[in-house]
Amino acid sequence: xxxxxxxxxxxxxxxxxxxxxxxxxxxxxxxxxxxxxxxxxxxxxxxxxxxxxxxxxxxxxxxxxxxxxxxxxxxxxxxxxxxxxxxxxxxxxxxxxxxxxxxxxxxxxxxxxxxxxxxxxxxxxxxxxxxxxxxxxxxxxxxxxxxxxxxxxxxxxxxxxxxxxxxxxxxxxxxxxxxxxxxxxxxxxxxxxxxxxxxxxxxxxxxxxxxxxxxxxxxxxxxxxxxxxxxxxxxxxxxxxxxxxxxxxxxxxxxxxxxxxxxxxxxxxxxxxxxxxxxxxxxxxxxxxxxxxxxxxxxxxxxxxxxxxxxxxxxxxxxxxxxxxxxxxxxxxxxxxxxxxxxxxxxxxxxxxxxxxxxxxxxxxxxxxxxxxxxxxxxxxxxxxxxxxxxxxxxxxxxxxxxxxxxxxxxxxxxxxxxx
Numbered sequence: 001x002x003x004x005x006x007x008x009x010x011x012x013x014x015x016x017x018x019x020x021x022x023x024x025x026x027x028x029x030x031x032x033x034x035x036x037x038x039x040x041x042x043x044x045x046x047x048x049x050x051x052x053x054x055x056x057x058x059x060x061x062x063x064x065x066x067x068x069x070x071x072x073x074x075x076x077x078x079x080x081x082x083x084x085x086x087x088x089x090x091x092x093x094x095x096x097x098x099x100x101x102x103x104x105x106x107x108x109x110x111x112x113x114x115x116x117x118x119x120x121x122x123x124x125x126x127x128x129x130x131x132x133x134x135x136x137x138x139x140x141x142x143x144x145x146x147x148x149x150x151x152x153x154x155x156x157x158x159x160x161x162x163x164x165x166x167x168x169x170x171x172x173x174x175x176x177x178x179x180x181x182x183x184x185x186x187x188x189x190x191x192x193x194x195x196x197x198x199x200x201x202x203x204x205x206x207x208x209x210x211x212x213x214x215x216x217x218x219x220x221x222x223x224x225x226x227x228x229x230x231x232x233x234x235x236x237x238x239x240x241x242x243x244x245x246x247x248x249x250x251x252x253x254x255x256x257x258x259x260x261x262x263x264x265x266x267x268x269x270x271x272x273x274x275x276x277x278x279x280x281x282x283x284x285x286x287x288x289x290x291x292x293x294x295x296x297x298x299x300x301x302x303x304x305x306x307x308x309x310x311x312x313x314x315x316x317x318x319x320x321x322x323x324x325x326x327x328x329x330x331x332x333x334x335x336x337x338x339x340x341x342x343x344x345x346x347x348x349x350x351x352x353x354x355x356x357x358x359x360x361x362x363x364x365x366x367x368x369x370x371x372x373x374x375x376x377x378x379x380x381x382x383x384x385x386x387x388x389x390x391x392x393x394x395x396x397x398x399x400x401x402x403x404x405x406x407x408x409x410x411x412x413x414x415x416x417x418x419x420x
Contacts, residue, residue: 001027012058013051016199017192021184025052032179033059038131040116040176041154043183046233052181053112053152062150065109068102073115080123082139091140103136103147110150116176117157117168124169127151131175151176165415186228186235193224196232200239211249213242218253226260296380382417385410389419 001009009026010016032039033056041049050069057067075083082092086101102111113119119127130136131151135144153176162168186193197215205212215223228234238259242251384403392398400410413419 019189029055046231047183049154057110069112073118087139088141113153116153117155204243219256
């Protein structure tokens with residue numbers, strides 16, 4: 001797609017940004033719109049997935065037909081079949097008349113199924129039949145109806161993981177995923193963050209009839225390096241808060257930091273040696289991965305302290321790779337031996353603290369040999385999860401909060417390691 005055409009699409013649908021990943025997603029949406037292929041839009045919550053089904057619909061031959069957006073996660077499981085496929089009068093309590101479902105109403109147009117990963121299994125079976133044969137039956141009816149609908153779905157779940165766990169039908173996943181479109185999170189679109197902030201600040205200035213807020217250079221840097229777990233939705237929310245609350249319209253780094261949660265203050269390091277696609281596969285693992293690494297560092301410090309106790313009285317040389325402050329810590333607990341200036345003995349065994357001659361000291365030998373264990377990341381990760389669950393009496397929500405990960409990620413890890 002030419003640059004001018006791309007900019008026209010962005011302006012028409014209110015999309016802001018020049019990230020290559022974003023431009024690629026728009027390009028794919030426009031190209032696939034001319035077909036009737038099913039499209040699965042993948043991306044985190046708050047990245048703006050709802051814009052892309054409209055692009056696909058408006059650039060297709062169905063643009064004069066109906067367009068219906070359905071949030072599958074907001075409809076109760078007991079009524080979702082009726083909402084999507086309709087029902088016959090008397091088919092269940094409260095069915096006082098016949099009702100058309102969304103697939104019947106959207107005949108000849110496009111239906112957007114947001115949060116499709118939340119569909120119950122019974123509804124997944126019905127949806128699969130619509131995608132394969134264009135057929136469905138109303139709840140309480142045995143009559144087969146036909147529909148000609150373009151299905152565009154979206155999810156923020158890891159669908160491959162959901163299919164492995166049996167939460168989502170694999171055959172339905174491949175039918176929906178005929179053409180995948182990945183919408184990048186804000187942390188992969190750093191060049192767009194300030195553009196979005198500036199647009200929101202102008203919008204809220206007009207809305208509340210006040211001058212727009214501005215960022216200092218330090219505040220701009222902090223804004224770009226922030227993790228933005230809530231993506232565009234979170235950025236818009238924070239911009240509105242600052243616009244309403246702050247009297248000084250020039251926002252410094254210190255002021256901006258007040259509005260940003262501390263647990264997302266820094267962008268986590270990227271995985272070196274992996275492509276962008278591979279990094280996305282690991283995105284759901286990063287939260288627990290970094291928590292495990294931090295816990296490993298703490299465990300190593302505890303291990304060093306234990307080793308120093310075991311080595312009490314034995315000649316010990318400080319490793320050449322040891323950091324200066326760690327070496328000073330050891331020297332504060334040990335004093336130099338007069339016989340060997342490179343050896344250390346505990347302070348309580350030094351000649352200054354002894355009542356007997358030094359030459360009569362018994363030589364203390366270790367009875368245990370320290371062997372460095374090589375632990376796999378999976379083993380350490382499993383142990384950390386077990387400890388967190390034990391500390392919280394098996395309460396997963398509290399354990400997930402302690403680990404700094406989502407409850408859904410913790411649930412998946414529990415199943416993966418067989419910790420039920």
